[in-house]
Amino acid sequence: MEKKWWQDKIAYQVYPKSFLDSNGDGIGDIPGVISKLDYLKQLGVDIVWLSPVYPSPLADEGYDISDYYGIDPRFGTLDDVDRLIAEAKKRNMYIVMDLVVNHCSDEHEWFRKACEDPDGKYGHYFYIRERNADGSIPTNWRSYFGGNCWEPLPGHPDKYYLHVFHKKQPDLNWENPELREDVYRMINWWLDRGIAGFRIDAIINIKKPMIFRDYPVDREDGLSDIECMLEDAQGIGKFLAEMQERTFGPHDAFSVGEVFNEKKEEIPNFIGEGGYFSSMFDFGETIFGASTKGWYDRKPCLPEDYKRCVFQSQRSVGTVGFLSNIIENHDEPRGVSRYIPAEELSARSKKALAGAYFLLRGIPFIYQGQEIGMENKTFTSREELDDISSLNEYDVALAAGCSREEALAAVSAYSRDNARTPVQWTAEENAGFTTGTPWLAVNPNYKAINAAAEEDDPDSVLNFYRRLSQLRKNPEYHEALTWGSLKPWLETQKNLMAYVRELGGQRILVSVNMQCEPQEMTLPTDRYDVILSNLESGQEPEQPSGGKVKLGGWQMTAALI
Ligand code: GLC
Ligand code: CA
Numbered sequence: 001m002e003k004k005w006w007q008d009k010i011a012y013q014v015y016p017k018s019f020l021d022s023n024g025d026g027i028g029d030i031p032g033v034i035s036k037l038d039y040l041k042q043l044g045v046d047i048v049w050l051s052p053v054y055p056s057p058l059a060d061e062g063y064d065i066s067d068y069y070g071i072d073p074r075f076g077t078l079d080d081v082d083r084l085i086a087e088a089k090k091r092n093m094y095i096v097m098d099l100v101v102n103h104c105s106d107e108h109e110w111f112r113k114a115c116e117d118p119d120g121k122y123g124h125y126f127y128i129r130e131r132n133a134d135g136s137i138p139t140n141w142r143s144y145f146g147g148n149c150w151e152p153l154p155g156h157p158d159k160y161y162l163h164v165f166h167k168k169q170p171d172l173n174w175e176n177p178e179l180r181e182d183v184y185r186m187i188n189w190w191l192d193r194g195i196a197g198f199r200i201d202a203i204i205n206i207k208k209p210m211i212f213r214d215y216p217v218d219r220e221d222g223l224s225d226i227e228c229m230l231e232d233a234q235g236i237g238k239f240l241a242e243m244q245e246r247t248f249g250p251h252d253a254f255s256v257g258e259v260f261n262e263k264k265e266e267i268p269n270f271i272g273e274g275g276y277f278s279s280m281f282d283f284g285e286t287i288f289g290a291s292t293k294g295w296y297d298r299k300p301c302l303p304e305d306y307k308r309c310v311f312q313s314q315r316s317v318g319t320v321g322f323l324s325n326i327i328e329n330h331d332e333p334r335g336v337s338r339y340i341p342a343e344e345l346s347a348r349s350k351k352a353l354a355g356a357y358f359l360l361r362g363i364p365f366i367y368q369g370q371e372i373g374m375e376n377k378t379f380t381s382r383e384e385l386d387d388i389s390s391l392n393e394y395d396v397a398l399a400a401g402c403s404r405e406e407a408l409a410a411v412s413a414y415s416r417d418n419a420r421t422p423v424q425w426t427a428e429e430n431a432g433f434t435t436g437t438p439w440l441a442v443n444p445n446y447k448a449i450n451a452a453a454e455e456d457d458p459d460s461v462l463n464f465y466r467r468l469s470q471l472r473k474n475p476e477y478h479e480a481l482t483w484g485s486l487k488p489w490l491e492t493q494k495n496l497m498a499y500v501r502e503l504g505g506q507r508i509l510v511s512v513n514m515q516c517e518p519q520e521m522t523l524p525t526d527r528y529d530v531i532l533s534n535l536e537s538g539q540e541p542e543q544p545s546g547g548k549v550k551l552g553g554w555q556m557t558a559a560l561i
Contacts, residue, residue, distance in 0.1 A: 001273055006197075006254040007322055008482040009046040010469055011096070011365045013199075015330045016053050016075050017061060018422045019368055021434035028422070028433070030076035034084050039451075041091050043371055043462075044469020047254065048088065049096040049199045051330055053081070057107050059168035060145075060388060061420070063098075063201060064105040068186045085194040094196035096254060101183050102202040103169040111170050114161075115154045125179045126170050127162035127208065128153055140214045142223035143167075146392035149226070164205050164226055166388055174206040174239050187247040197254030200277065204259055207236035218292055220399070225292050230261070237269055240276035254278045256324050256363075260287065264316045271321030279363055282323040285309035285339070286332055296397035296410040303514035306339045307497040311488045314361060314499075319485055323362035327353060328370055333418040335367075337376035344516055347373065348554045351464040351534035355556035356497050356512040358468045361486040366465065369423045372451050373461035376418040377443045379411055386440050390415040424450040459536045471532050471558065480506045489524060496521060496551075500561070509561045513551035520548050529560040 020032030052062035053075040113122035129138040141149040150160040151167040215228035248255045257280040289299035327335025336350045350373040358364045397407035424446040426432030431446035454460030484503035498511040528544045534556040542550045
């Protein structure tokens, strides 16, 4: 595969609203991000992905954009973005923005004009349909955030518009070449401004079936899962290839797609050489256990499930392309709370999980706060929730007969708000996030878990992430850890996640004991030279004997073999 500038990079996701507030209004902002660039650099970060900062009514926290060419004053100004790009450049870092073009906001000028004249130019930028002859909605599709996908078009009671997400997020009609041109113009405008690329939001939704029809009803609400519509939609590749050719390709930009449910045979088209995107996220373990009924019916992802999902994704991509690996993002609960059984959660186990995913083949993404081991928050009432999908899932759970406590347990486990509580910088008031009132309450555990406390503690999660970055960048191991193949080792041994990264005769064995009890691992070779471990200072990993080595509880080790 052709070498590209982004393949050996380490990325970090900033969710600006919750990152750092520089002016005391309780909302994180771009100047806040600039002030932490040195901190990110020290963490080993090369690429910073900013979740949306464009003008927005914030119905879906910025994923509902009302102007693609501006910056919401709550987050800063275009000058601030230019400064961010320049300051990043000084440090050899890159800024990646969020590209949200499956839909815009219902407050975007395009949609306003579509409402004024549904048969005019902008009417064709959206999916607008008449009511069915019997007065019913055009199709029975359920939106991701609950309820049906159709909303009456303001001012036109006989018409509906399509929104696969919230009703304030009308879907853009990608079949219309004029719309596509507008999108490409905007992408190029940002790339010309100096950003290094985009994370591409919800992109698999841009292709709809040519004929809109109903699918089997799967809940009491009489609607069908939106996945049925996606399954039925053929030919997204044409749009994605065109976008690549017109925008990312000529700019040699980094693009990472939010792609779910890809089929193995499509992977080369998506992220192979000359593919639609540079990379796409691995969501294998993220979607594990999901239920069409809702969050209340989800199965937890145990260490064995985690391992199986990750290896399956690694296998299906092989060396065809580069996955982007995560344990969490702004749409998911905290990875440490999700993949480590609650009673086993500790700095040691957090570091073990970090090591397990960070050294996989692909681009490691760190989500803000992950590097200090931030955990889920317990939500004790519906009023504490902000996120629209959590509010919906709470109601879905109650409607399905769950008690209030059960519904709260489901949202506490899976709410997107878990990832959106402010970053815990210090043990001071509001975790040092703001001098005002934070827009979303901080996690009460900030006195124990915060960046300042971890800064000088050699055994902290933060310092372990720094060591992981240094290992990937160390010239001795950099090539194998970037371009090397990955082969699972002793895949069926319970709660052992081990794999070998190999390139040109160099082999690095990564092994993680995902349980509190020690366990023994047979070694593939006689050599076992440890280059990194998550044990506390003063502790040494055990030496092998008789071709085996003993791993302590939640021990993670990387060794040359
Ligand atoms: C993506 C975003 C999510 C948003 C949705 C609609 O999944 O990551 O936050 O709600 O798209 O834009
Ligand atoms: Ca602010």
